[in-house]
Amino acid sequence: MAIISTAGLARTFRTKRGPVEAVRGIDLTVREGEILGFLGPNGAGKTTTLRMLTTLLAPTGGAATVAGHDLAADPAGVRRACGYVAQSGGVDPQITVREELVTQGRLYRLTKGRAAERAEELARDLDLTELLDRKCAALSGGQRRRLDIAMALTHGPEVLFLDEPTTGLDPGSRADLWDLVRRLRDEHGTTVFLTTHYLDEADALADRLVVVDRGVVVAEGTPSALKLEYGGSIDASLQDTFLAITGRSASPADAAPLAV
Template sequence: MAPILTTHDLARTFETKRGTVEAVRGIDMAVEPGEILGFLGPNGAGKSTTLRMLTTLLAPTRGSATIAGHDLAGEPEAVRRVIGYVAQSSGVAPDELVRHELVFQGRLYRLPRAEAEARADELAAELDLTELLDRKCAELSGGQKRRLDIALALIHRPEVLFLDEPTTGLDPGSRADLWDLIRRIRGQQGTTVFLTTHYLDEADELSDRLIIVDDGRIAAEGTQRELKTRYGGAEDATLQDTFIAITGRGPRKDDLAPVAL
């Protein structure tokens, strides 16, 4: 089966007062259908810039990419129809009802009203939002808002779901619930998940395969077992030590915080 996402020499530079900044220096990767890909790297490695390019929010300086058979540069509207995107911060309107947000999002993707309403009910049931449909978004907890963000991204049945640090700021219980939700999305719908995260335990638990970027380039890629054996010295090495070995520097303090499940 052909990859659902490919990039070739994908790069982005920025012009600043201090000169040219090469945020992404040429990314080549392929993501398989139904895969959960963990996309990791230290701050400033190029993760967010890569994600913004793949979601059509930022034009590449050079290179190419295809998503579900659509060319990123030549068919951006077609790309947007087949992807869902959950940003780091929630974009819901505080004073709107959860139901209205879901139906409105469906209508933005040109679903007929009846279909948008049915899809809202379907996702609410799948993501444990049914009892919250008639609440204002401002009344939701952090974990509930993240589930709503994911529901909004899934309303049009995307083939690829981009999650940008989806559990940042959540308590341990909400993080564990969201992990289960991501697994269910892949398992029930076959959705490909592209996950960026700063939490190494999260990447280890959720991902089928990891790509680690540093200084705008891919520093390593493979399954957790492959990377731990290759760079950590043993299959039972920690992902934290493996990450440090690959990037030559330690993760943020947040990466090291234990998570109680």
């Protein structure tokens, strides 16, 4: 069953130098309970797509539904159904982990008592219990990322959007976060939409991959299927490809590489 569906989803930004097509028509389907890896180089349109799917940015074309809610007609329903962790996170360094989680619960209109209970539940699930009374400023990168995810899970969303969640983390913290994402799917049935430009991360973590470049989908399938199609490993096969086109009168030195 599809929990996310898009058709021709697009976003054009107006600039002084003219229009910039950040996303030029994304068609994709995400099944309930899967981890989808959304890959592409910097500037491919990954974050813009996530921001549209979480109602933070209005599309300029196309349509989408998230958990049965239409992006344009029912943005409040989309927001209730999803949690979003941005690249930069959003914790207040001057308060404790407990205060941050309770405040998040209150923002979702939980009672004071229920917000405190929910903070304890999330801390247990995300291995933050021993850190509840520590200032957020004192957390490591991996701990802060787990807190970001805990905050996004406060209201029990059906879909969790993670925008490059392991950027800047050490290998141990990356592995811990991978385990957490798998547990969210396996134990809670959460659908995870994960953007990354780490090919090893996508290979190890995602049930299915969608590769975008210059605002369009250029490949999709399971990691094993894409390896089979492109040969070798994902790391070797899905890098930028260069094609040299040479006219008959041109020398090899005159050939210009064209990225495709």
